[in-house]
Amino acid sequence: MKAIGVLGVGALTEKVVRGLRRGGRRAPIYLIPHNSHQAASLARDFDCEILESNQAVVEAAQVLLLGVRPENLKSLALSVDLGPQHWLVSFMAGVSHRDLLRLFGTDRTIRSMLSYAAETNDATVVLNPSNAKVEKLLSSLGTLLALEHESHFELATVASCVNGWFYFLLHDLQRWVADKGLEPEQSRALILGSLSDCVEYAKANQHRPFAEIGRSITTAETFSSLGLEMIGLHQSNAIWGAACDIVLDALIERHLRAD
Numbered sequence: 001m002k003a004i005g006v007l008g009v010g011a012l013t014e015k016v017v018r019g020l021r022r023g024g025r026r027a028p029i030y031l032i033p034h035n036s037h038q039a040a041s042l043a044r045d046f047d048c049e050i051l052e053s054n055q056a057v058v059e060a061a062q063v064l065l066l067g068v069r070p071e072n073l074k075s076l077a078l079s080v081d082l083g084p085q086h087w088l089v090s091f092m093a094g095v096s097h098r099d100l101l102r103l104f105g106t107d108r109t110i111r112s113m114l115s116y117a118a119e120t121n122d123a124t125v126v127l128n129p130s131n132a133k134v135e136k137l138l139s140s141l142g143t144l145l146a147l148e149h150e151s152h153f154e155l156a157t158v159a160s161c162v163n164g165w166f167y168f169l170l171h172d173l174q175r176w177v178a179d180k181g182l183e184p185e186q187s188r189a190l191i192l193g194s195l196s197d198c199v200e201y202a203k204a205n206q207h208r209p210f211a212e213i214g215r216s217i218t219t220a221e222t223f224s225s226l227g228l229e230m231i232g233l234h235q236s237n238a239i240w241g242a243a244c245d246i247v248l249d250a251l252i253e254r255h256l257r258a259d
């Protein structure tokens with residue numbers, strides 16, 4: 001059983017640890033000393049151990065999960081010395097393999113991106129590149145998607161941001177329904193059901209393009225086509241594309257700045 005070291009308990013690595021434990025992983029998990037309440041709660045409730053130094057964690061583990069805040073990356077890298085036995089799995093958005101090599105002196109690096117759903121073992125777990133050992137470790141967190149090109153991996157980071165934006169869309173729609181008089185739990189169930197029905201149906205019809213399913217629903221004179229026309233008039237889809245563009249540009253800019 002390979003011991004896991006968590007270099008920084010951030011929003012994503014915390015969910016990963018919870019998901020690993022929920023998924024049945026019993027190997028030791030070590031955390032770097034950190035004053036965060038997340039680290040304390042992982043130690044208390046998820047059988048993790050906070051060690052006395054960053055290097056102690058590196059020495060105790062073979063797989064290292066990296067998830068510090070960007071401003072703390074350099075100082076963390078300076079505080080540890082990785083060996084040939086380590087695999088460094090980075091959840092840092094926009095930090096390239098080349099950056100990791102420069103910072104940590106190892107090319108045994110895997111980049112991963114996922115969402116909060118890792119906590120409930122239901123995430124899309126994107127890896128770059130594919131790696132059998134790391135895939136085995138993270139497989140309990142959800143569905144694996146290995147991408148061979150790092151430039152493609154940045155699109156997974158954008159998709160992870162889209163995941164965050166969906167919550168605001170859900171919020172706005174739930175509030176609209178609640179304002180019309182439905183109880184909050186009922187409006188939540190209604191709007192969540194609307195989205196999850198769409199996801200489930202699309203998953204069960206892999207061969208059908210999304211737009212084709214949508215068009216088959218919003219045929220002429222339907223109520224759904226009436227609303228779709230309004231969405232089109234406001235160019236709402238173009239706004240989502242623009243949001244993705246700005247994130248991708250920032251990720252590419254981050255790479256260029258690091259050069």
Ligand SMILES: O=C(O)[C@@H]1CCC=N1
Nearest residue numbers: 093157158160161164
């Ligand atoms: O927003 C962020 O920076 C991270 C990366 C992808 C999702 N969350």
